[in-house]
Amino acid sequence: MFTQTTLATKFGTFMIRVYEDAQGKETIVLSTQQLDITVPVFVRIHSECMTGDTFGSLQCDCGQQLETFFEKMAQSENAVLIYLRQEGRGIGLFEKIKSYQLQKKGYDTFDANVLLGHGPDERTYEKAKMALEDLGITRIHLLTNNPSKIQEMTRLGIEIVERVPLVIPANTHNERYFISKRDKFHHLFSENISVPSRT
Numbered sequence: 001m002f003t004q005t006t007l008a009t010k011f012g013t014f015m016i017r018v019y020e021d022a023q024g025k026e027t028i029v030l031s032t033q034q035l036d037i038t039v040p041v042f043v044r045i046h047s048e049c050m051t052g053d054t055f056g057s058l059q060c061d062c063g064q065q066l067e068t069f070f071e072k073m074a075q076s077e078n079a080v081l082i083y084l085r086q087e088g089r090g091i092g093l094f095e096k097i098k099s100y101q102l103q104k105k106g107y108d109t110f111d112a113n114v115l116l117g118h119g120p121d122e123r124t125y126e127k128a129k130m131a132l133e134d135l136g137i138t139r140i141h142l143l144t145n146n147p148s149k150i151q152e153m154t155r156l157g158i159e160i161v162e163r164v165p166l167v168i169p170a171n172t173h174n175e176r177y178f179i180s181k182r183d184k185f186h187h188l189f190s191e192n193i194s195v196p197s198r199t
């Protein structure tokens with residue numbers, strides 16, 4: 001079940017479509033107003049990060065990734081953002097803040113989540129697949145640095161014709177976060193990323 005309308009934003013006017021599952025959990029899809037599904041569509045699958053997306057946190061790169069995608073979407077005629085409400089890699093905001101406390105004591109984002117009794121990454125992508133399927137999209141250019149997202153979407157039957165990097169420069173607040181993304185989650189960062197090289 002979904003409901004939709006147009007939404008005027010500072011980036012342009014997009015379609016907004018909201019799905020609600022049986023538990024009342026929402027999945028949000030923003031797309032360009034015209035979609036040509038006969039060719040691969042540019043897709044960003046973004047997991048909610050309230051601290052980054054809404055409050056402008058510099059401790060991760062989520063907010064800037066989202067903004068960069070909106071800028072691309074404004075220039076494209078065939079792009080879709082799927083916004084999944086799985087905060088903090090699926091552990092929720094309350095637990096994410098606890099994880100941040102541990103990270104300030106020296107644990108990295110991977111170990112902190114494990115120490116709290118969670119998986120390092122509890123996100124799932126079935127709802128992204130459902131939304132794409134609903135739009136009739138099976139072939140995509142996926143904007144991500146995350147190889148497990150590529151694997152998972154491929155496993156779910158979406159053909160990724162191209163991975164498009166979405167790399168935000170690191171800052172002093174998120175340098176360690178980038179290093180653990182690279183070394184523990186094996187994110188694909190291009191050579192020019194400004195985090196210290198592997199030792």
Ligand SMILES: [Zn+2]
Nearest residue numbers: 049052060062
């Ligand atoms: Zn974030």
